[in-house]
Amino acid sequence: MADASDPNDFNLSLPQADGVERALNDPVSRIDLVVGDLTQPDSGWGVTAIVNAANESLLGGGGVDGAIHREAGPRLLEFNRTLDGCPTGLAKASPAFDLESQGIEHIFHTVGPVWNDPGSSEAAAYAMPGAPLGEAAQLGYLHEDTLLASCYLNCLRLAVQHEAKVVAFPAISTGVYRFPKERAAKIAFAHVFGHFATRPAPEFPHKVLFVCFSEEDANVYREIIQNRADWM
Ligand code: ADP
Numbered sequence: 001m002a003d004a005s006d007p008n009d010f011n012l013s014l015p016q017a018d019g020v021e022r023a024l025n026d027p028v029s030r031i032d033l034v035v036g037d038l039t040q041p042d043s044g045w046g047v048t049a050i051v052n053a054a055n056e057s058l059l060g061g062g063g064v065d066g067a068i069h070r071e072a073g074p075r076l077l078e079f080n081r082t083l084d085g086c087p088t089g090l091a092k093a094s095p096a097f098d099l100e101s102q103g104i105e106h107i108f109h110t111v112g113p114v115w116n117d118p119g120s121s122e123a124a125a126y127a128m129p130g131a132p133l134g135e136a137a138q139l140g141y142l143h144e145d146t147l148l149a150s151c152y153l154n155c156l157r158l159a160v161q162h163e164a165k166v167v168a169f170p171a172i173s174t175g176v177y178r179f180p181k182e183r184a185a186k187i188a189f190a191h192v193f194g195h196f197a198t199r200p201a202p203e204f205p206h207k208v209l210f211v212c213f214s215e216e217d218a219n220v221y222r223e224i225i226q227n228r229a230d231w232m
Contacts (some may be wrong), residue, residue, distance in 0.1 A: 008182035010145075011231045012190045027196035030207050031189070033225070035218045038064055038170050038211045039071040041102055045209055049106040049164035050099070051155050053172045056085050056111050058092065063175045064213075068107060073098035076107070086111050089150035093158050106162050108155045112173030113147035115180065145187060148173055152191040159205040168209040171217060181217065185210075185224045190232055 034045060041047040052068045055061045058080040060069040069076055075097040086092045091110035099107070151172050159167045169188065173179035192208045212218035224231070 007180040010183045010186060012186055025197070025200040027193045028225070030196050030201065031192055031225075032207065032209045033212065033218055033221050034209055035212050035215055037067070037213070038168055039067045039099065039102075041104070041168060041211075043103065045168065046166045046207075047102070047104055047168045047209065049108060049159060049162065049167045049205070050096070050104055051091075051167065051169045051172070052107050052109045053112055053170050053175070053177075054086065054109040056087065058083050058086050058109050064170045068099075071099055072096060072107065080109070083109075088113055089147040089154070091151065091154035091158055093162060106158070106164055108158045108167070110151040110155050110172065112151050112177055112179065113144040115144055115173065115178040144173075144179065145183070148179060148184060148187050149191050152188055153195070156192070156195045156205070156208075160203070163204045165205060166207045166209065167205045168211045170211055170213070174217075181220050182224060185221050186231060189221070189224055189228070193228075193232070 032045075034042070036042060038050050041050070050068065052065055053063065054065050060066060060077060060080075076094060079094050079097070083092050083094070086109060088111045091108050094107045094109060096102075096104040096107050152169070155167065155169070158164075169192075171181065171184055171188070174181045174184045188210065196208075210221055212221060
């Protein structure tokens with residue numbers, strides 16, 4: 001029974017490949033979880049694109065955004081001035097500049113939603129991108145959920161467009177923007193899973209890495225991945 005007062009008690013319903021296609025194409029085999037710093041990827045991870053949890057200015061900020069701008073160098077700021085910002089839920093690509101020395105070719109800047117107390121926000125039913133029509137309307141997704149899902153889907157779209165092999169995502173919106181971590185991890189995992197389920201390898205990206213900044217954050221992902229049958 002869903003507990004309305006707990007934002008992490010949250011179920012998603014997205015299309016999944018089934019039957020033979022599913023047996024040949026296990027989306028989970030293309031998803032990895034690592035603990036570390038997105039700006040210092042282990043060479044074994046093979047990362048070719050990183051996602052930045054940016055703000056609408058795209059001109060740098062705190063958290064992972066600040067770290068990426070520091071490591072990519074001043075050319076990133078100069079380039080991003082030409083992008084004219086980015087609305088929440090969308091994503092824009094830049095070169096990786098000084099991060100190219102780490103094998104990174106692209107940075108996909110996306111702007112996650114700020115989590116508002118659902119009691120005070122529009123807690124109406126929104127359609128989750130990718131969810132079957134009709135069902136979505138009954139599940140009571142919040143506007144913030146659809147915006148966060150959009151961040152993941154738009155970054156995956158950029159990965160397809162730029163033929164990025166391995167894309168590393170931070171846990172968008174779960175820092176300063178206060179999105180509940182488990183709820184955010186469910187949205188992240190389900191949408192990446194859905195992308196892979198409907199686009200078998202060798203389509204781009206070949207792999208997605210969820211880069212967690214702490215073991216504690218990684219445990220949130222481990223649990224939601226292990227127990228996915230209960231909420232997907
Ligand atoms: P937002 O404003 O979208 O909440 P933050 O940068 O504040 O973005 O945090 C997003 C997530 O990224 C948090 O879970 C935070 O712990 C994590 N994080 C911060 N710095 C790094 C880093 N260098 N590498 C990976 N994850 C990071």
